[in-house]
Every structure is written in structure tokens, then in C-alpha cells.
Amino acid sequence: MRAFVPISVSGWARLFSRWDILAVLLILGLLVFLAEASHNLFQPLAELQRQPPSLDPRHLPEYAARTTLRMLIAMVLSLVFTFTYATVAAKSKSAERLLVPLLDILQSVPILGFISVTVVFFMALAPGRVLGAEFASIFAIFTSQAWNMAFSFYQSLRTVPTELEEASRNFRLSPWMSFWRLDVPFAMPQLIWNMMMSMSGSWFFVVASEAISVGNTTVTLPGIGSYIALAIEHRDLAAVSWAIGTMLVVILIYDQILFRPLVAWADRFRFEQEPGVAPPQSWVFDVLRRSRIIERLTRPFAALWRLSLRRPPDKARLAEPARRSIRGWAFQLSVIVFALAAVALWQVMRFAVEGITLRDVGATILLGFATLTRVVVLIAIASLIWVPVGIWVGTRPRAANLVQPVAQFLAAFPANLLFPIVVSAIVAWKLNPNIWLSPLMILGTQWYILFNVIAGAAAIPAELRSVAVNLRVRGWLWWRRVALPAVLPYYVTGAITASGGSWNASIVAEVASWGDEHLQADGLGAYIAQQTDAGDFHRIVLGIAVMSLFVVVINRLFWRPLYHYAERKFRL
């Protein structure tokens, strides 16, 4: 499948627009608002520690179930968000101008940053305290899933074939019906692929979202994440192994029960048919499809569903005035947005003046460059390793079938699980944490380079490869003239994902602990982690803002032009 680019690459002509600035303001304003709210609500919620989680592996099935449930709820929320946000962005030209940059900026905000500023807020929102903590945790998982799903859905909606769109209008399908009959099916394969990516991504942050600690507020929710956190605190290697085993099982179950059936089912929605590719199989899907009980059970729902798709007999004449009123509504909305942006600007200014000095800003930006250096070096190293491997694997279909699922599991592997090895090694050999903690950053994200390069190499047309053989193009010449150019567009897509993910992971990866051993590298991620521990909301927001700034600027100045260059010149 054609991989998808997780950043906005549409506005090629201009690097930044005023809508970007507006988006930045709104998000900064929101962060500040949440931080302030958290600040005020800080005291009454200091003690929440209930019965502490245990390291007894017998609890693991229950923990796994809880973690799974959280991830599923977050996934449902992400879908709701995707269907509404992305639809509005794709259908309304005026909304699109703000919503797309907003999403682009939201993506660049580190996921753990959301936790830091929202946890106290959410806990205050809920009547029961545990429920509030659950909210916070689910919200954190949601932020690690929703953005790329919404982006992919938006991009799909933009590319719905015109004739299909015209056909559904010609046959007077209601908006609700054409959404479910045209838009959603068309976007489905890409969306499911992104749901899988999101799931992997959220495993990476599961530790941080279940064992939350901001300042004096410590929340521990029973789950695999908090189990891992506890195991690390107690230096319990056996427990860490148990956790790894459980995760492996849960990920496998997910794959078999949820994603494989979904992929097999979504195959019918693929718009262009590539010949010679075997359709994906899933035994669960086959069982469900053939089972009569399931059919009978779902029949009433299916009938109800079909009924909802019907257009109530003739209300077509309403269409035009309704559209006009939406336009008027959009205008009012944009007035509100500008007002909000103004409030946000004022709030951010006040917030900044209150607690941040110019020196702080300078120091944070310097730390940003330290993390930037790490990201650049790591992406370069990962590319040197995974591009040749990916091409080798991709040109051998059998190897590709074996490697893909393994890489998918590795992408979901939380960095914290490697803390024992890394921290012990660094301490034992007295290594420099500034260098040796860095590989943790790319642990989960390097696989996107591999995925994409494999896909690209598999997509090299057989004829091109035959020509190369026929002309006896071999060795370095083959790499230079055939393989590397052919996979470049795919590689760029993978590298964009990997680079964004590495920034995100730096908050987990630049600080590592194993029992009492605490190691820390100098970098922006460590800075945010540190300020979160200290509960210094001014500096948390500053750190998040600077990191977002780095990510957005790099995306616009480097990745976006590179993406367009690769697409134009090397897309086969």
C-alpha cells in the first residue's frame, strides 16, 4: 500500500502562511490555559495513591486488559475526532484554511507534553478521582493516535474521484449517506493502515500515560505501563521480562483479532486494483463472515443502519438555502476564531512575562539544537543501515512477508523496556549518557524507514529490474541508478515519520532510570521531562513550544521540499 505522509505537504508554494501563525497561537493559548488551570487545581489532588500495583505476574492479564481497554477507548475517540474534524476540514474551504495548519502544529506538539499540562485539569473535571486519572490517561493515548488518522482521512477525502462524487450527487444521496457510502469506504484502507501505526505509537507512550507524575501529583493506574514503571523502579528484571512477554501476546492478539480482519475486510474498498497482489487473508474475518449466528445477531443493526442512510422522502429543495446558512455560520465562526486567537495571544504574553526570562528561552533553544543534532545523526545512521536492508528485503517477496510483522512489533516496543540494559551498560562502562542514551530515541521510529523502503523496493516494476539484469547493471551502479532512486519517495515518507517520532520519543529517551540509577542527557526532551517532574508549568509550556517550533520549522524547511522533489523526480 502507498504509505502516507504524516505532515501537511499540500501548501507547496509558501513555507508559512498567516493561518500557521494563527494555529500556533491557538495551540499555545490552549496549553497555557491548561497549564494555568492545572496550576490552580494543584493542591487538593496531591494524594491519589491508592492500593499500589503489584509486580506479581498473576496480575498481568488484568493489567493487560485494562491497558487494552484504554487504548480501544482512545481509538474510538480518535475515530470520532477523525470523522468530524477531517470531514469539516475537507468539506469546508474556509474551515480548511485553519484546521489543516492546526492539525500540522498539533502533530508537532510532543505527546508527553499533553500529559504534563492536562493531567491535573482532567482529574479536577471528573467526580471520582480515579475516573479523572483515567480520563487523563486516555486523553494522552488519544493524542498519540488521533492526529495522523485525521490527516490521512482528510487527505483521502480530498482525493475522492470526481466522477464518484458527481454520481452520488446526481443520484441525490443525502450528505449522511454519501459520507458512509462514498467517503468512508474510499478512505478506509489508508485509515486502517494509520490506525495500526497509531496503535504501535501509543504502546510507546503507554508507560508515561499510566504512571503519570507531574510535580507532586503522582497517578498510577493499573496497567502494563505502570507495571513496567514499577518494575524499573524496583530493578526487577524478571518483571520486565514478564511485561515484554505480555506485550508481545497482546500485540499478537490485536493483530489477529482486530487488525487482520479489518485489513481483509477493507480490501474491498481499495480503489485501484494492483494486479497480481494476493488479497490479505484473516481467519477471524472468514469465521465472522461465514458464521450464521453473527449474521443473525447483526441483521437488525444492519437494517437499522440501512434505514438511517435513507433520504427522508423529498427534502431536496432545502439543499440550497441550507448551504447558504452554513456559509453565514462559517463567517461567524471565523470571527470567533480570531477573537480566540487574540485572547490566546494575550494569555501567552502574560504567561511568558510572568515566569519566563529571555535567558530561559535561549537555554531552551540551545537544548533544542542538542536534541536536533541527535535526531539528525540518528536518522542518518538508521538510514545507512535500513535502506540497504529494506531494498534487499523488498526485492525478495518471501523475506518481506517474514520481516514486516517483526518490524511492526518492534515499532510498538516501548523504549523504557530497554532501560535496564542501557542504564546498566552505561554505568558499568562509565559511558557518556549524552551519546549512549540517544539510540533509545530512534528505537521505535527507525522501523518506519524500513517499512517504507521495503514497500518502495517491492514496487519497483519487474520490467525495470529485468532491464538492469539485461544490461548487466550490477554492484554500486545498480544501487545508484536503479534501487536508490526508485525507493527515494518512499524513503522520504518513512524518514519524515521517523524524524517526527524521534522528537516525540526524546522526552522518554533522554532520561533513563533503572532503580536508583538516574541518567540524563542534555537535550530538550530531558528538559521537558525534568520540568514535568518539578511541576514547573511555565517551563513545561516553554519546552513544548520550543520543541513544536523545531519540528514545524524542520518539516517546512527541509522535509516538505524534499518530499516534493522526490515525488516529482522519482515517483514511478
Next chain:
Amino acid sequence: MGAALLDVHALRQSFPRADGGEHLVLDGVELSLAQGQIVGLLGRTGSGKSTLLRLIAGLAQPSGGTVTYLGEPVNAPAPGIAMVFQSFALFPWLSVLENVQLGLEALGLPEQEIRKRALAAIDLIGLDGYESAYPRELSGGMRQRVGFARALVVHPNILLMDEPFSALDVLTAETLRTDFLELWGEGKLPIKGVILVTHNIEEAVLMCDRILLFSTNPGRIISEIAVDLKQPRNRLDPRFRDLVEKIYVAMTARTPTPLQIGTTALPTATMNTVLPRVSANRLAGFVETLAAAPYNGRADLPVLADELHMEMDELFPVSDALQLLRFAEIEGGDIKLTEVGRQFAELATDDRKRLFQRQLLAYVPLAAHIRHVLQERANHTAPKSRFFDELEDHMSTEDADLTLRSVTAWGRYAEVFAYDDDSGTFSLENPT
């Protein structure tokens, strides 16, 4: 002839252009469809006939004028107007039956009636046994049958057809046309009138009662031709051939073509001319064919189109280009090589290029202009955008793009200038 089903009055469609002006696509279109008629809209690519169809369908809003259906203005997709699409527009994730049922579900009919009507339509159009098949399992012809069934099942008064046979091979298209005409002739179709968009002249004469000929840039109706032949029509009937010939003459007549500027005998390109997109190789091949027996330098366009299996929208760009470059001229539906054209046919590659270069610089002002600019500049290079912006002031973005591509291809062939796509620059140097 009954009362009018549909009236189109003074219809106009335009889009804003880059320089603030407007790009006129359709202008002053008058059209009425009576009960029991098939009206054909015939024109070349870019004549706005598909745009007109979409305006009638209520899929787009006109810049001026009105579309009236059964006395009511059309400003949104109206019930009773159904469309068949060029590329079928079937939903790949719905089976044949589900695709056909779609329009009925949208009408909110009871489930049993939906099923009954859908099965009846499938039966009528010859899709029996394919109900549970998915579009990807069907051949092109079968897919378009689904397209027809889906449109007919809602019992529309008017059926709009947007080049419904052009994506099919010759034989399949013919079968489908015949089947359709048979059902129509026997009154088995639940429709009262048809509007058919096509660029295939014979198809129009075969199917339509009236044919409206469109000019390009902007699209205007230049002529209306009534077809009084009885169905089924025979392509070899001399009266059929006469009509085809008559349309060819009308479509290639000098006055209405967009290339005509001033009063010179032959159409002449100016800086504003949209150049036809034809490769130099195609031109050369065409000239050679025309010069050789049995044509010996002169051919009847319909005959030539038939023998070379070229449809109007393939043939006309070639004949336009040949006229522009003075290799051939068209008169009364015949194409005739000029003296230069005959010369060109006999030369070897290098000499041909030289001759092509001479004609290009003499008769395509844009090519001469680019060459001139390159010679004036010290480094002999110029960015593509420079010329693109110039063109965009006079034509739509797509036309500007098309024109620049054509002139680039010709300029490269004639070695008048070179173009590097990576940097988007024209230059005088050819790589050695």
C-alpha cells in the same frame, strides 16, 4: 413531438483567470429537449460540452442564463435527471445489485420495491446473473451496463450520457449502442429524452435525432443538424455518409475555429493561440501517410479518420498543427498537403528537422519569441515561469500548460532551443 422536457437559455459559464480576467468556457447556449428525442452535443475537447451536461444535471452552477426542467429552474441535482458517466463511476465496494439500488435507497423507497425495481433494471439491461459481482470482476462493457441500469432504475425523465462509450473498445461500444437503441426504439426504457455528449461523429449520427455542434474556446453552438434517417441506421447508407461529411465540413470550416485571426487564408497562430498537443513524430507519420498512396497528398477527413482509426479529438489536433505549420490545408472536409508538406515527407531526418525549424520559427510566434528571448539574454537561459506567466494572461492555466508543453516538444525536435525540466529552464545549448 411533445412539450419541451428541458430548456436551456442563454447559458454561460466562466472561470476567473490568473490576471483577473475571466476564462469563458460556455457562451450563449440555447437548447431544448422535447419528449422522445435524443439530442447530441458534439464538439472537440475543451468545447465545454461536458460542462454543459453538468450544468443541466445541477452538479454545477452557471455564471449566467438558466436551465429549466419541466418548468422549474435547476440549481441542484433534480429528481428525474440521471447521468451515465464516461468512466462508469461505479462504487468499487458495492456489488452490481448494490450499485443499482443506490439511487433507489436515496429516494427512501421501501426495501421490497427497491429490490424489485433493481432486479427489473438488471434484467432489462442484460446483467442477469451478475447481481452479486463486484465491478472489478466485470469487463468494461458490463461495467457500463451497470452504469446504465443504475441510471434507468430511478425512472428518470431525462438521461444524460457523458461520452458513455468512449472508454470501451470499438466492438463493445457498438454492441452497447445497438442494445440501447433497440430498447429505446421499442419504448422499453423508462425515459422520455436523452442528451448525449460525444466527440465521435459517427456515433452522433447513429444515435441522435438532432446534433448540436460546438466550437472551442469558448464553447458556442455553431450549427444544428437534424438527422431524419430512420432507426436502425446503416453506416454505409449514402445519406448517413453525407451527414458525416457535412459535420466534418462544419467542424473544420475556417470561420469558427479559434485559430482563425484576421483575414489570412489559413489559420495563423498568434502569441495567444492554444497550441494543439501533438508530438512531432505523430505529425511526421501523418504527413508521410498522407503523401503516400492511396491518398497522394489529399484525403477526405472522414475516410482518413476511419482508416487510421482516429477519432475526432485525435484527428483534429493533428490537422490543426499541420495547418499552423503550413504543412497542410483543410478545405471542404478534405485535407491537402502543401508544397512544403510534400517536401517534408520526402526528406531524411536531419533535413526534416531543418525544415520543421524553419516553419516553426516562421509560423509559431511563441517559439520564435522564446528563441528571441534566449538570444537576447547574456547567459542564453530563461526560466519556464517567464513564458508561463505571459501565456496565463491570455488563457486558462491548463491551456497555458498545454501550450508550453507543445512548444517545448516541437522546439526540442527542431533543435530551436533546449529545455531542462529539473531546473525548469529553457536554454540555447543542446547537450553535446
